[in-house]
Amino acid sequence: MSFELGAAKLGIKEAAVWKFDMLVWIIISLVSLGTYYLLWTAVYGFSGQGVIAGYSLRELITYFVLSEIVQTLTWTSIIMDLSQKIRRGTLITQLARPINFLYYHFWMNFGSRGLQFLIYCIPMVLIGALLFGMKFTGWTNLALFSASAGLAMVLNFALSAFIALGAFWLTSYHGIRWAYMGLFSIFSGFIFPLTFFPQFWQKVFSFLPFQYIIFVPVQTYLGKYGIFGALGNMLIQIVWIIILMTAISFIWRRAMKSFTAPGG
């Protein structure tokens, strides 16, 4: 456990360097939250509907705040880091160490995300609740949400690492990152709750892992699934993690057989 703690501490130290950036991101998120609030107040006001796509205005604001928080918690730089190391050949120095590169990166990410989550979460929730009417849905939902968000962090890391492995064959990484970012923002429910999409698309999304990273944890907090539904979703998150980790292990072994490090 000391190895994991050490890597997490290193992650915390790394994240602490970017305190000013975090402050700026809080400002950006608050501006976005204000914009989102005004836009949706206009939509709800004009439509005269109390509920749109299963959400009241308060629930939608809560969704926005929590999706930003879960995004902060689950974000990882593994796609950029791994592909950059492959491209520059510096992965070879990581491989020479007696540690699993991805496992080490995961714990570093855990530390840095943990710190950024704390710095970011408190002002967002306070301002969301005091100024924009963010909803508290009870301790049970909060506990279920925390567990689901924790699994979402592992799931997003596994998914991103899986995507990053493509860099072994594509060499350059920008394309993978951009394409993933674009698809992720829509399929995960980060931009919009997935209930706004037609039934067909909601069905499609349910077969993909993306919605279990943002949409499902936030819906869990809003109490949309009930206790057993939420636990069932966590089971699906775990299954996705296992599938992705198995795939990563298989692809990693294959990649190592052909990996060359020019200049590494």
Place this chain on the structure above:
Amino acid sequence: MLRWLRIWKRRTAIEIASEMAYKGDFFLKSIGIAVIGVIGPLIALLIYSNSKGIAGWSFEQFLLLTGLFSLASGLNSLFTMAMTFRMLEKIRDGTYDIDLVRPMRPLSYALATSTDIDASAEILAGIAVISYALPKLGLHLATANVAASLLIIFLALLFFLSLNIIIVAFAFLFVNTYTLIDLFYEVAKIGKNPISVYGKTGSALLTYVFPIGLAAFYPAQALFGVLSLVEVLKLSLVAFGFLAFAIILWELGIRKYQSAGG
């Protein structure tokens, strides 16, 4: 001017050649940028398919707005934004000195080397959305209205250029100003929505203080034929005023530039 155009042409050719060296990567990047480019129209579609939308804005009008924003933002990425990243990297590495000894004004040279063809996908996405929305609106497109709309998109480009210049001007003083890029461009996303929803104060701020309304709201208003010549002139003054302010900051900043090891 001709010399500037020659350099720009040469640098653009180099940029295209370098992107084509990784065709698969360019293709994936374009898909990603196009997907991000259609997020605005998708939001419009989802809002209007689940509700009546926003007072005074039909679905097609909102769609047009998002298409115009993608176009303006894409033009910024194509012509001016890369300057910011390249300059920040040079200032950080201390290699900017080389640009200072070139026989051209530093800002002109920075602009001449600022093409980024990745943005083509965003521009194409914007044009596709505009081409879909405009005929549906059944507008009588008077030449003057189209010209006014194009002029305002150009003004939006000047505003984006000003933001990029300000970011670099601060980099001369503080070196690392990547956070300002996030700050300016994330806040600029406000311009994807009709600025009228932000109330009178919000609209005024987004017209005169941080004039992101130039990117989509005002070009759309011009196409709808509800923008007077006086308002177009006012917007021109705002955009050129912002640019002048940015250039002054650049000139002040560059005097403080210290090579960090070049």
